[in-house]
Amino acid sequence: MAQKPGLPKGTRDFSPEEVAKRNYIIQQISHHFSNFGFQPIETPSFENNSTLLGKYGEEGDRLIFKILNSGDFLSKVKDETYQSKNSNTIAHKITEKSLRYDLTVPFARYVVQHQNEIDFPFKRYQIQNVYRADRPQKGRFREFTQCDADVIGSKSLWQEVEFIQLYDAVFSSLNLKGVEININNRKVLSGLAEVIGETDKLIDFTVALDKLDKIGRAGVEKEMLEKGISQEAIVKLAPVFQFSGDFEHQLQELSQLLSDSAIGLQGIEELQFISKCIQKMPLATAKLKLNITLARGLNYYTGCIFEVSAPSEVKMGSIGGGGRYDDLTGIFGLKDMSGVGVSFGLDRIYLVLEELDLFPKTITEGTQILFINFGEKEALYALKAVSQLRKKGFSVDLYPDAAKMKKQMNFANKRNIPYVILAGEAEIQKEVFTLKNMKSREQFELNLAQISQRLQDKFA
Amino acid sequence: MAQKPGLPKGTRDFSPEEVAKRNYIIQQISHHFSNFGFQPIETPSFENNSTLLGKYGEEGDRLIFKILNSGDFLSKVKDETYQSKNSNTIAHKITEKSLRYDLTVPFARYVVQHQNEIDFPFKRYQIQNVYRADRPQKGRFREFTQCDADVIGSKSLWQEVEFIQLYDAVFSSLNLKGVEININNRKVLSGLAEVIGETDKLIDFTVALDKLDKIGRAGVEKEMLEKGISQEAIVKLAPVFQFSGDFEHQLQELSQLLSDSAIGLQGIEELQFISKCIQKMPLATAKLKLNITLARGLNYYTGCIFEVSAPSEVKMGSIGGGGRYDDLTGIFGLKDMSGVGVSFGLDRIYLVLEELDLFPKTITEGTQILFINFGEKEALYALKAVSQLRKKGFSVDLYPDAAKMKKQMNFANKRNIPYVILAGEAEIQKEVFTLKNMKSREQFELNLAQISQRLQDKFA
Numbered sequence: 001m002a003q004k005p006g007l008p009k010g011t012r013d014f015s016p017e018e019v020a021k022r023n024y025i026i027q028q029i030s031h032h033f034s035n036f037g038f039q040p041i042e043t044p045s046f047e048n049n050s051t052l053l054g055k056y057g058e059e060g061d062r063l064i065f066k067i068l069n070s071g072d073f074l075s076k077v078k079d080e081t082y083q084s085k086n087s088n089t090i091a092h093k094i095t096e097k098s099l100r101y102d103l104t105v106p107f108a109r110y111v112v113q114h115q116n117e118i119d120f121p122f123k124r125y126q127i128q129n130v131y132r133a134d135r136p137q138k139g140r141f142r143e144f145t146q147c148d149a150d151v152i153g154s155k156s157l158w159q160e161v162e163f164i165q166l167y168d169a170v171f172s173s174l175n176l177k178g179v180e181i182n183i184n185n186r187k188v189l190s191g192l193a194e195v196i197g198e199t200d201k202l203i204d205f206t207v208a209l210d211k212l213d214k215i216g217r218a219g220v221e222k223e224m225l226e227k228g229i230s231q232e233a234i235v236k237l238a239p240v241f242q243f244s245g246d247f248e249h250q251l252q253e254l255s256q257l258l259s260d261s262a263i264g265l266q267g268i269e270e271l272q273f274i275s276k277c278i279q280k281m282p283l284a285t286a287k288l289k290l291n292i293t294l295a296r297g298l299n300y301y302t303g304c305i306f307e308v309s310a311p312s313e314v315k316m317g318s319i320g321g322g323g324r325y326d327d328l329t330g331i332f333g334l335k336d337m338s339g340v341g342v343s344f345g346l347d348r349i350y351l352v353l354e355e356l357d358l359f360p361k362t363i364t365e366g367t368q369i370l371f372i373n374f375g376e377k378e379a380l381y382a383l384k385a386v387s388q389l390r391k392k393g394f395s396v397d398l399y400p401d402a403a404k405m406k407k408q409m410n411f412a413n414k415r416n417i418p419y420v421i422l423a424g425e426a427e428i429q430k431e432v433f434t435l436k437n438m439k440s441r442e443q444f445e446l447n448l449a450q451i452s453q454r455l456q457d458k459f460a
Numbered sequence: 461m462a463q464k465p466g467l468p469k470g471t472r473d474f475s476p477e478e479v480a481k482r483n484y485i486i487q488q489i490s491h492h493f494s495n496f497g498f499q500p501i502e503t504p505s506f507e508n509n510s511t512l513l514g515k516y517g518e519e520g521d522r523l524i525f526k527i528l529n530s531g532d533f534l535s536k537v538k539d540e541t542y543q544s545k546n547s548n549t550i551a552h553k554i555t556e557k558s559l560r561y562d563l564t565v566p567f568a569r570y571v572v573q574h575q576n577e578i579d580f581p582f583k584r585y586q587i588q589n590v591y592r593a594d595r596p597q598k599g600r601f602r603e604f605t606q607c608d609a610d611v612i613g614s615k616s617l618w619q620e621v622e623f624i625q626l627y628d629a630v631f632s633s634l635n636l637k638g639v640e641i642n643i644n645n646r647k648v649l650s651g652l653a654e655v656i657g658e659t660d661k662l663i664d665f666t667v668a669l670d671k672l673d674k675i676g677r678a679g680v681e682k683e684m685l686e687k688g689i690s691q692e693a694i695v696k697l698a699p700v701f702q703f704s705g706d707f708e709h710q711l712q713e714l715s716q717l718l719s720d721s722a723i724g725l726q727g728i729e730e731l732q733f734i735s736k737c738i739q740k741m742p743l744a745t746a747k748l749k750l751n752i753t754l755a756r757g758l759n760y761y762t763g764c765i766f767e768v769s770a771p772s773e774v775k776m777g778s779i780g781g782g783g784r785y786d787d788l789t790g791i792f793g794l795k796d797m798s799g800v801g802v803s804f805g806l807d808r809i810y811l812v813l814e815e816l817d818l819f820p821k822t823i824t825e826g827t828q829i830l831f832i833n834f835g836e837k838e839a840l841y842a843l844k845a846v847s848q849l850r851k852k853g854f855s856v857d858l859y860p861d862a863a864k865m866k867k868q869m870n871f872a873n874k875r876n877i878p879y880v881i882l883a884g885e886a887e888i889q890k891e892v893f894t895l896k897n898m899k900s901r902e903q904f905e906l907n908l909a910q911i912s913q914r915l916q917d918k919f920a
Binding site: 333 | 468475525531532550853860
């Protein structure tokens with residue numbers, strides 16, 4: 001009996017319409033990446049375990065898809081080890097490589113491996129799929145596309161300014177207005193931990209704060225208490241939840257609170273520089289917003305951090321994020337390489353554009369003209385014209401079989417093909433074609449040059 | 461100590477230049493796919509084992525990369541089974557999904573799974589990576605890109621004619637002249653087996669014949685003998701190795717040889733139809749060549765088969781291939797769906813274009829203009845101009861740090877950036893910029909509108 005086909009959990013097929021829409025977003029993003037001076041690289045879908053494991057924390061390691069060694073993979077497992085029947089131990093003996101979990105660690109590996117060929121500062125972009133053995137849910141998949149741009153080898157804050165402009169340029173070109181670019185600085189968070197006397201608990205402090213959106217202020221305070229942050233410290237933190245006013249005003253309030261923290265003040269200075277630049281070069285459609293409680297989960301960030309949220313009428317969390325890291329390549333032996341990067345969340349941007357009906361109608365138009373097939377002689381006459389029109393750049397097709405007229409016309413309708421061309425015995429004799437507009441139902445007897453002109457006017 | 465980073469065997473990083481060259485080929489191919497009425501689909505990188513295993517023969521199954529189940533994967537293996545320590549048996553218990561081996565089986569799965577949404581005949585294309593645990597060697601990788609186009613749901617020979625035109629269109633647009641499209645028909649091979657009295661041994665016969673290029677006529681005859689094909693049969697086959705002359709002349713000789721085989725004559729008739737059509741619509745740069753000994757390894761072909769070879773001055777085997785199959789979706793329960801498809805070998809086409817120096821020089825041009833960074837005030841002045849020029853579509857960059865002039869100029873030279881713009885105190889006062897042509901070393905003081913005009917003339 002034939003198998004009933006299906007897909008692995010958390011994976012997807014993309015139909016022609018979906019591919020067209022995804023490619024539209026990818027083209028906009030990659031156009032602007034390149035326009036901003038980033039160069040594309042690609043890395044393999046899988047990396048050595050030694051490259052990936054231990055880079056994403058314990059949770060991350062569990063979510064990495066490991067690839068079974070080929071051949072008699074068990075022959076290399078010692079009997080004692082085998083007898084333990086311990087999945088964790090044995091996994092390390094029977095796999096050597098894994099599917100990539102993100103594009104950042106492979107990028108760090110790339111930079112270190114190719115450091116002698118690269119002219120720093122290196123601005124690279126990378127649009128590839130990543131894989132996570134996560135529990136699938138709405139908007140979360142086991143294979144999905146990341147779109148990353150990073151600059152490595154420069155400490156300059158102009159990069160942060162440019163990334164904000166890049167976000168604005170991409171979302172403006174996607175016609176997605178009202179996007180909010182939230183910004184904060186890890187140094188501000190360090191400063192806060194310092195002034196409340198909890199420098200030792202910086203990570204717990206950051207992790208708790210990061211959940212503000214989900215669990216609210218009371219929830220954050222409760223988690224901080226549980227992690228051993230003192231009641232007194234939490235009281236000192238209160239103003240942070242009450243900051244209001246514009247970017248500049250909040251920075252002023254913050255600098256009073258952080259007046260005793262050198263690192264905190266440095267973070268404020270960085271934010272001030274960025275804010276000043278953006279004021280002088282206003283964004284087209286996005287808004288830059290200071291968000292002191294923005295923390296971001298990843299531990300490698302050390303400077304500015306970003307998170308982009310969709311326009312408020314769409315409920316969709318973050319559609320992009322990023323930040324500065326001072327030592328990403330250190331794990332692979334290349335020290336003192338400061339970098340900063342951002343990521344665009346393709347799947348979520350797709351859902352937002354879909355919800356707001358922002359995909360241009362033309363991108364899903366496929367074949368423009370279908371020639372009806374009346375039989376061998378007619379098909380040959382048609383196919384010569386098909387070739388000519390294709391060479392002029394039109395997307396043209398000949399119905400493959402001399403099927404019933406109605407079937408062929410139905411096909412054109414279902415596939416949304418705007419023009420049909422009919423050429424039977426009568427047309428062949430006169431060396432013409434009957435061009436039919438499927439929408440208006442009008443039809444015209446024209447020669448090939450006339451048809452070409454008419455289509456040019458329509459599609460150019 | 462830091463790890464020394466490396467790549468898994470048989471995989472590759474692609475540098476910005478390599479990505480640009482690969483994308484150039486992919487864009488030409490996908491442009492023509494779409495121009496010929498094919499629609500893009502995408503399927504996941506991994507599929508259920510039940511979808512993939514058993515579809516490529518024993519050899520193929522061994523070359524499939526299996527993905528280890530997550531979590532405590534050994535807990536589901538029964539102790540008796542576990543004690544066997546048999547890699548083969550246990551692999552099936554601890555993996556459920558595998559990386560795709562080609563795009564054809566996932567396509568068949570897609571068609572069956574989505575049959576109710578598809579309007580047949582369905583012309584799809586798919587450009588994605590595939591994975592094989594093969595021994596890596598020159599031009600053979602463990603991850604590589606396939607570019608496939610197929611029509612499913614039509615028995616019409618016009619499809620074969622169109623695929624020949626498609627090959628011609630793609631290779632002509634890549635400026636790769638002298639490509640040979642070899643064609644044969646599985647029905648002719650069946651006919652040959654029939655007339656030499658070895659119908660039972662059709663597969664052994666085909667497999668041996670397929671090796672003609674590699675092992676020569678003597679080798680083929682030796683292998684046939686070993687497989688139990690009689691000496692008498694091999695003698696009858698002799699004319700096949702001696703056919704000469706043009707397409708039509710060879711077909712005539714062949715039809716004498718196959719005059720007693722109905723299926724053989726049907727194969728000849730199909731080839732004749734195709735040859736006649738191509739004569740009436742001549743190819744631009746490719747040559748269509750009848751090759752009676754062309755067999756192709758895959759068992760699912762049932763009609764015409766194609767194999768494209770690079771121009772003879774390049775030693776590079778096949779750069780594309782394909783054929784008709786009558787029952788690809790049958791394995792997933794959808795019967796009577798005839799299909800025909802072709803594939804382009806991206807990696808080999810890349811090597812051929814590289815060897816013949818056929819990549820256009822412009823495709824590896826990245827950043828067009830670099831602004832020199834003289835410090836905070838100057839950088840802000842520059843960045844405003846950068847934004848303006850980017851909006852006009854130029855690829856523009858500001859050097860991130862106010863580094864020494866020489867370092868910044870060296871960076872522009874190494875990155876092959878044709879124009880540099882300098883704007884210091886003097887320029888800011890006059891609201892101008894100094895534009896320097898890095899090749900001619902000329903420089904001009906211009907305002908932004910003038911710069912934009914000059915660049916437009918140069919890059920448009």
